[in-house]
Amino acid sequence: MRxxxxxxxxxxxxxxxxxxxxxxxxxxxxxxxxxxxxxVAATATLTLGLLIHGVASDPYQNTRHATAGPDVVASAAxxxxxxxxxxxxxxxxxxxxxxEVLAGLPEVxxxxxxxxxxAATLDAGGQRVDVQAIGxxxxxxxxxxxxxxxxxxxxxxxxVVEAALADALGVRVGDQVTVNGQxxxxxxxxxxxxxxxxxxxxxxxxxxxxxxxPPGVEPPDGMLRDPGLIWLTTADARGVAESADALSYVTYLxxxxxxxxxxxADTHMLDSLGAPLLVPWQQIVxxxxxxxxxxxxxxxxxxxxxxxxxxxxxxxxxxxRMADQIRRVGLLKAVxxxxxxxxxxxxxxxxxxxxxxxxxxxxxxxxxxPLLTDPTAGLIGGGVEPAMTVPIVASVTxxxxxxxxVATCVPAVRAARMSTVSALADAARxxxxxxxxxxxxxxxxxxxxxxxxxxxxxxxxxxxxxxxMTVTASGIVAALAANAQxxxxxxxxxxxxxxxxxxxxxxxxxxxxxxxxxxxTIFVTWATxxxxxxxxxxxxxxxxxxxxxxxxxxxxxxxPAAAGATLGIPGGLALxxxxxxxxxxxxxxxxxxxxxxxxxLVVAVFTAIPARIGAARPVxxxxxxxRA
Amino acid sequence: xxxxxxxPVLRAVGLCKKYGTGDGLVRAVDGVDLDVATGETVAVxxxxxxxxxxxxxxxxxxxxxxxxxxxxxxxxxDRLGERxxxxxxxxxxxxxxxxxxxxxxxxxxENVELPALLDGRSPRTARTRAAELLDRVGLADRxxxxxxxxxxxxxxxxxxxxxxxxxxxxxxxxxxxxxxxSAATADVLRLFEDLHESGQTLVIVTxxxxxxxxxxxxxxxxxxxxxxxxxLTGGTTGNLGALAGLDG
Numbered sequence: 001m002r003x004x005x006x007x008x009x010x011x012x013x014x015x016x017x018x019x020x021x022x023x024x025x026x027x028x029x030x031x032x033x034x035x036x037x038x039x040v041a042a043t044a045t046l047t048l049g050l051l052i053h054g055v056a057s058d059p060y061q062n063t064r065h066a067t068a069g070p071d072v073v074a075s076a077a078x079x080x081x082x083x084x085x086x087x088x089x090x091x092x093x094x095x096x097x098x099x100e101v102l103a104g105l106p107e108v109x110x111x112x113x114x115x116x117x118x119a120a121t122l123d124a125g126g127q128r129v130d131v132q133a134i135g136x137x138x139x140x141x142x143x144x145x146x147x148x149x150x151x152x153x154x155x156x157x158x159x160v161v162e163a164a165l166a167d168a169l170g171v172r173v174g175d176q177v178t179v180n181g182q183x184x185x186x187x188x189x190x191x192x193x194x195x196x197x198x199x200x201x202x203x204x205x206x207x208x209x210x211x212x213x214p215p216g217v218e219p220p221d222g223m224l225r226d227p228g229l230i231w232l233t234t235a236d237a238r239g240v241a242e243s244a245d246a247l248s249y250v251t252y253l254x255x256x257x258x259x260x261x262x263x264x265a266d267t268h269m270l271d272s273l274g275a276p277l278l279v280p281w282q283q284i285v286x287x288x289x290x291x292x293x294x295x296x297x298x299x300x301x302x303x304x305x306x307x308x309x310x311x312x313x314x315x316x317x318x319x320x321r322m323a324d325q326i327r328r329v330g331l332l333k334a335v336x337x338x339x340x341x342x343x344x345x346x347x348x349x350x351x352x353x354x355x356x357x358x359x360x361x362x363x364x365x366x367x368x369x370p371l372l373t374d375p376t377a378g379l380i381g382g383g384v385e386p387a388m389t390v391p392i393v394a395s396v397t398x399x400x401x402x403x404x405x406v407a408t409c410v411p412a413v414r415a416a417r418m419s420t421v422s423a424l425a426d427a428a429r430x431x432x433x434x435x436x437x438x439x440x441x442x443x444x445x446x447x448x449x450x451x452x453x454x455x456x457x458x459x460x461x462x463x464x465x466x467x468x469m470t471v472t473a474s475g476i477v478a479a480l481a482a483n484a485q486x487x488x489x490x491x492x493x494x495x496x497x498x499x500x501x502x503x504x505x506x507x508x509x510x511x512x513x514x515x516x517x518x519x520x521t522i523f524v525t526w527a528t529x530x531x532x533x534x535x536x537x538x539x540x541x542x543x544x545x546x547x548x549x550x551x552x553x554x555x556x557x558x559x560p561a562a563a564g565a566t567l568g569i570p571g572g573l574a575l576x577x578x579x580x581x582x583x584x585x586x587x588x589x590x591x592x593x594x595x596x597x598x599x600x601l602v603v604a605v606f607t608a609i610p611a612r613i614g615a616a617r618p619v620x621x622x623x624x625x626x627r628a
Numbered sequence: 629x630x631x632x633x634x635x636p637v638l639r640a641v642g643l644c645k646k647y648g649t650g651d652g653l654v655r656a657v658d659g660v661d662l663d664v665a666t667g668e669t670v671a672v673x674x675x676x677x678x679x680x681x682x683x684x685x686x687x688x689x690x691x692x693x694x695x696x697x698x699x700x701x702x703x704x705x706d707r708l709g710e711r712x713x714x715x716x717x718x719x720x721x722x723x724x725x726x727x728x729x730x731x732x733x734x735x736x737x738e739n740v741e742l743p744a745l746l747d748g749r750s751p752r753t754a755r756t757r758a759a760e761l762l763d764r765v766g767l768a769d770r771x772x773x774x775x776x777x778x779x780x781x782x783x784x785x786x787x788x789x790x791x792x793x794x795x796x797x798x799x800x801x802x803x804x805x806x807x808x809x810s811a812a813t814a815d816v817l818r819l820f821e822d823l824h825e826s827g828q829t830l831v832i833v834t835x836x837x838x839x840x841x842x843x844x845x846x847x848x849x850x851x852x853x854x855x856x857x858x859x860l861t862g863g864t865t866g867n868l869g870a871l872a873g874l875d876g
Contacts, residue, residue, distance in 0.1 A: 433733040438734065442754070542746055620681075
């Protein structure tokens with residue numbers, strides 16, 4: 001069978017373009033590897049962010065379904081003096097009757113309780129945590145029957161520990177614990193949808209406090225801080241309470257229309273002394289998924305930051321390599337290559353790298369996703385796997401391709417439009433001239449004079465350096481702010497697995513940002529070294545020492561980096577607020593102040609090696625090459 | 629006319645530069661001995677690839693010899709570290725290259741003042757010196773032009789002015805007229821005559837007999853070695869341009 005002419009022609013061109021692109025990549029394996037790394041980092045992060053979208057709330061819904069989760073949790077605590085939340089108890093019992101009234105309302109389809117709840121301290125394996133100890137019937141409740149995942153349900157003299165609390169404490173069925181000094185065995189481990197898993201802040205059934213108290217408020221001695229949840233029999237709950245009047249009560253309500261839970265709470269929660277607190281299930285979902293949403297937003301934002309850095313990497317790389325490829329472009333044109341063919345050859349390399357990188361990024365993100373989406377021990381749903389869908393694959397691949405094409409198209413088109421004669425003559429772009437900077441730099445020592453004039457030759461490269469470092473510093477500052485917020489949220493909780501996980505995500509993103517910024521810095525420095533090799537040789541012929549040239553090359557990168565880091569501080573804070581408008585905690589001042597000097601130090605280190613290599617190039621051959 | 633002293637300002641003893649090994653060994657400079665007295669003009673001639681430029685780079689500390697010694701003003705320079713070599717080049721040597729090697733983004737005066745600035749002189753001093761030198765090479769009215777706006781001869785005169793910026797002990801010129809037409813060559817030739825008359829020590833590598841004729845001494849080079857040396861009569865008269873038929 002013979003191929004049609006047009007097919008053979010197309011195949012021939014495709015083979016030609018592929019062969020040229022592959023050979024050029026093979027000629028510079030280090031650059032290709034760094035480029036791959038940059039795009040893989042961005043695409044893997046984006047994949048992670050897209051994969052965990054939506055899976056966060058699934059485990060809660062599973063748990064809610066399996067435990068006949070309440071639509072509204074109504075609780076009544078002993079009233080405090082003047083009704084202030086952080087005041088001493090007034091010495092009167094909780095309004096249990098008000099809970100019974102709520103249970104009788106026509107919107108309520110079913111209920112369980114009121115159950116007594118005691119403020120308690122749990123000692124287990126040398127650890128001590130505050131807990132809300134809820135007394136429950138041995139019989140199965142119609143609403144909120146916690147699902148026992150290990151062991152059995154409550155029995156006299158035995159407690160059931162909420163699964164996330166048990167996980168955090170490392171206790172198991174059969175272990176011995178004390179509750180307010182009384183010994184109990186652990187009968188079981190259970191999950192519930194009536195409260196978020198430990199240590200996520202939830203509504204206080206007994207008087208308690210999550211996180212730090214409001215400024216100027218001193219909680220009374222003995223008030224529970226960041227409590228967990230255990231269940232006992234009602235008799236045991238009454239037994240561990242300080243007194244009968246110190247007991248709180250909780251009722252779990254199922255509404256005829258669960259979607260109206262918020263409206264029900266708004267209508268029936270009275271602003272009066274000792275009135276029951278009503279918590280709709282939507283609020284619990286928000287609390288459960290808050291950190292998951294933060295993780296998702298953090299990953300998506302991080303992915304865009306990394307994509308921006310990858311874009312800068314490619315732009316610098318392509319720009320730097322174009323200086324080496326001008327003669328190649330001329331040769332291509334001289335042997336009959338059309339401008340479109342020249343542009344295609346240049347684009348093909350980077351599009352090929354982007355496609356490989358997006359495949360690697362998708363795989364890496366998919367493999368890493370379970371580490372982030374594995375639900376807390378306090379919820380049912382370990383079987384929920386993040387699903388790789390066609391839209392996710394398409395989105396990630398599109399972003400990778402867009403990064404490659406956007407960064408490459410300008411130099412590719414410029415090369416395609418270059419005249420064959422100019423290209424064959426290897427006529428490099430003329431450097432920019434900044435008369436004011438030249439005048440000002442005349443007053444500087446030799447190294448800084450060299451640095452400022454090198455920087456001024458390629459203002460677009462300087463802008464790219466500033467933008468790259470602004471993106472990096474913004475990401476780091478935003479991560480610092482998020483970390484400060486996480487530390488505040490951890491409060492007094494013994495262990496906070498979810499916060500730890502988000503903390504790890506922030507750490508990984510920060511490290512990736514720094515790695516990509518380092519790659520960019522090395523790219524920019526090396527592109528500059530190549531661009532100014534003739535100038536460096538000439539300066540050395542005029543008596544500039546290699547060290548002065550090296551310092552000049554480094555300083556030419558350090559100044560834009562310092563500017564970028566400075567801009568990154570407000571940028572990062574703005575980014576943090578934009579990502580999570582609810583959180584406004586600012587990182588410690590010393591951390592913000594350390595961003596710029598740390599950036600300068602790191603950039604100086606990363607530019608030192610390429611700058612030294614550039615400065616140590618032999619002078620005579622370089623000057624001879626210019627003449628050739 | 630200058631009066632060359634007997635003490636050499638520039639000296640080479642058994643200078644060698646080899647590239648490659650085995651069958652690929654190239655002796656670019658092969659055992660060259662040379663003394664250049666203060667105020668003397670020496671021209672080195674030879675065919676392309678005979679090692680003239682390499683010799684000049686060795687004498688100016690731009691390249692390191694494989695063997696032998698290079699001395700400048702009584703100081704052995706072939707063993708100096710890169711920093712010391714750079715300092716030596718800064719004030720001891722002025723280079724003039726065939727390809728001019730001017731910085732394209734700097735104006736004429738900015739190019740000329742650059743070595744003085746790199747030597748730590750004040751901007752005012754450097755600018756004043758540059759203006760004097762441009763006046764001397766006849767380009768005072770082109771001070772604010774970019775090199776791209778100048779002819780080849782003018783660019784080479786700017787390069788000469790730059791080489792003189794720090795009043796070097798010796799000016800090393802590598803094919804200074806190699807890229808120039810006859811008229812521009814005449815201009816540069818006159819400039820070198822002026823320098824010679826003012827007592828500037830010059831070593832000029834060239835394959836152009838006309839510029840070689842301006843020297844006190846003419847050395848012929850072939851395959852990396854000196855093969856002949858001639859002390860030229862009238863080489864310091866200042867009329868060699870006329871002899872070479874370049875006037876007018």
